[in-house]
Amino acid sequence: MTTPLTSLLYYLPSPPMVFRARPAARRHLVSRGIDVATISLDASGITAFRELLGPDVDLAAFLDQVSIGRTPGEQVRAYLDADAASPSGSLPALESSAHWGLLVRATADPALRAKFIVVEETPRACPRCNMTFPRVAVEDLRQYGVATCCSRLILSRAL
Incomplete structure (x- = not known):
């Protein structure tokens, strides 16, 4: 089973795809029975991956956007x-x-x-x-x- 953090990283968008990435990430999490409103994000275990993403990537903000949006x-x-x-x-x-x-x-x-x-x-x-x-x-x-x-x-x- 994938963790919510892994799913979020998979769907983390590049700038032109931000609009479509949020519903896709939410769909992935909700369809697997994960309550997006209760996910807590601990990115301390992925420090090397965070370095690859760059300093301007805000996982917490993306999670907030995923949790408040709704799929079609x-x-x-x-x-x-x-x-x-x-x-x-x-x-x-x-x-x-x-x-x-x-x-x-x-x-x-x-x-x-x-x-x-x-x-x-x-x-x-x-x-x-x-x-x-x-x-x-x-x-x-x-x-x-x-x-x-x-x-x-x-x-x-x-x-």
Whole structure:
């Protein structure tokens, strides 16, 4: 079993990948049953590795960012659990998707929301028509937690 510190080091991003590294690190930790809110970081055992990373790398700050962020799947779960008034909290992945307007309208329209297809794992094909998704749709499900097919919105609860 990997330790949380090892996982964080693996996902420690280079500057252009910071935006994608935080959700990937969180997904890795949460899917292994690690509570990111309770991780304590002791980097004293990796002094040689810290020298390789350089003095400007802040593992504690990266851990803080990982612990407060949510994966797209966690954001979909929060959206689905929200009351009809409004989606709960900040949902940056969903808000940045092309389908955010429809998601907002669906919070006040139960009939519209009932047409959503909710999946537990990111599928490679549409659960309704069984047609293989284009790569763009699969990537949208992973990056935003939402895609469309068969004139339906598909939401992925996958971490």
